[in-house]
Amino acid sequence: MGYPDNVLAADENVVLHRHPHWKRLVGPVLVLLVTSAVAAFGAGYVSQTDWDPTARNVVLAVIGAVWLVIVGWLTLWPFLNWWTTHFVITDRRVMFRQGVLTRSGIDIPLARINSVEFRHGIVDRILRTGTLIIESASQDPLEFTDIPRVERVHALLYHEVFDTLGSEESPS
Template sequence: MGLKERNLADGEQIVLNLRTHPKAILLPVLYAVLLAAVLVLLWWFLRGEDYYVPVMWVAGGIALALAIWLTVLPILRWNAERYVITTRRVAHRTGILNRKGRDIPLHRVNDISLDKSLLDRIFRCGTLVISDATQQSGMVLHDVPEVARVQVQLHNLLYATDDGSDDGEWPPNEPGRRRGRR
């Protein structure tokens, strides 16, 4: 779950509410198919043997444990991770039971960069790195769907409140400058 309407400040609106690209769960789904294939093969070759039932129970238990670890948990993590961009901040929320999150106010953003590997280009996703004016490292958003479109949307939000001054200050709703007076 990302941000909800009740978690927004007055006048703040959600612009994008994104989940990581489904590419992130391809490997867990492949593991599930592989585990099922191994169980079917085991059943096929052991049927009719005297030790068939206990071996299948043990193999089924091991396959279930592996399926939870290699398939179910990664899919739950994927489902719980959200990237939310509002008119005032970029938020990253993650965690199944224990929720974690980080927000960067838009007026603190210094740099937005993207990284797209060959596989990312095929799936039309990528990694977005948002650097801010704090001591913490930048926010890294992995497997963002249509990452170039998201980067452009962020730039549009950043420049929407720019007052055009070069004084190094840039909070939203900054008071206007008086011209000609010092």
């Protein structure tokens, strides 16, 4: 049983489960490609030199270590953050969880949601992503960025909120 199934109540059902939009991974992928190209070029250059073999091996090890640190920090870490960030809508609540080593999260009962908004600019519209803004009864509005297909999520959440409340205003 994986997330989010392991945190649900007995008769609670997942309506939607999303990770942030893939656009968050574009920068880390570019860093991986550029860093790998620079490291490969540097290693190829050092391998062609007529340096002492021990010095050449030390420089190659330094290039490898620097590559590993940069890739781990600027590529692997953002990917793990993306993978461990969850936006979940159930038939009872909205859940948001994030974090690799230190987890944080928030649950918003559907009955406490006052309004649901979305916002996206031209690039977000092209990529079909955006920011979902949820205002609950007791808090300042919460903004969830890079939600894939934010308009559909907005409509789905709107329907779930009205279905939960059993309102006569519930859209058909």
